[in-house]
Amino acid sequence: MPRHSFVRFVIIAVVATIVAHLLDPWAWQHLRNPEVHERDWGRALRVMGFLPLWLLLAAALWLHTDNFRRAAWLAFTPALGGLIAEVIKLLVRRERPNLHDGAYVFRPFADQLLSSKAMGVPSSHALVAFAAAWLLCRYYPRASVIWVALATGCALTRVLAGAHFVSDVVVAAAVAWLLVGMVWHRTSLSADFAPTA
DSSP: OOHHHHHHHHHHHHHHHHHHHHHHHHHHHHSOOTTGGGSHHHHHHHGGGOHHHHHHHHHHHHHHHOOHHHHHHHHHHHHHHHHHHHHHHHHHOBBOGGGTTTOOOBOOTTSSTTOOTTBOSSOHHHHHHHHHHHHHHHHSGGGHHHHHHHHHHHHHHHHHTTSSOHHHHHHHHHHHHHHHHHHHHHSSHHHHOOOOO
């Protein structure tokens, strides 16, 4: 990733994360809709962060295009994103907002050291969804607005459900963007897979 792009990313990510943290209390009070996953649109958007969906779509892409490498990266990148989310959760250790009525509570390292259960930052669903979306934006840039809208919708359902703070999903989007940028520029993807028309 070029240095100027990385610096720009860091500035945007830091500002977005600060703004998201400032929005967390307001969003907890005003954006919750616990029934979001009982509605078709809510379930459809949440599934964007469900890794098996991307494995199936990668298989479909491979069968349709015979481009195994492109399909493999569509499977691998969201999977790596989900793994990274779990590792970051174990390091940051901030618990989900619905466990503490919207308060920030950090689990001590002495308590369930290797369990990410009930930890919120970053949102695993959002990181998987954004990892797939950012990669698809590079593969098929003319449809970027759709890929980003689906990932953003997934993130929104997690906030509406009370399972995550706004900052949890913003951090997930930023980490996913960095992940895809690193994968794209450190592999042959940027040279071998120019955007298709």
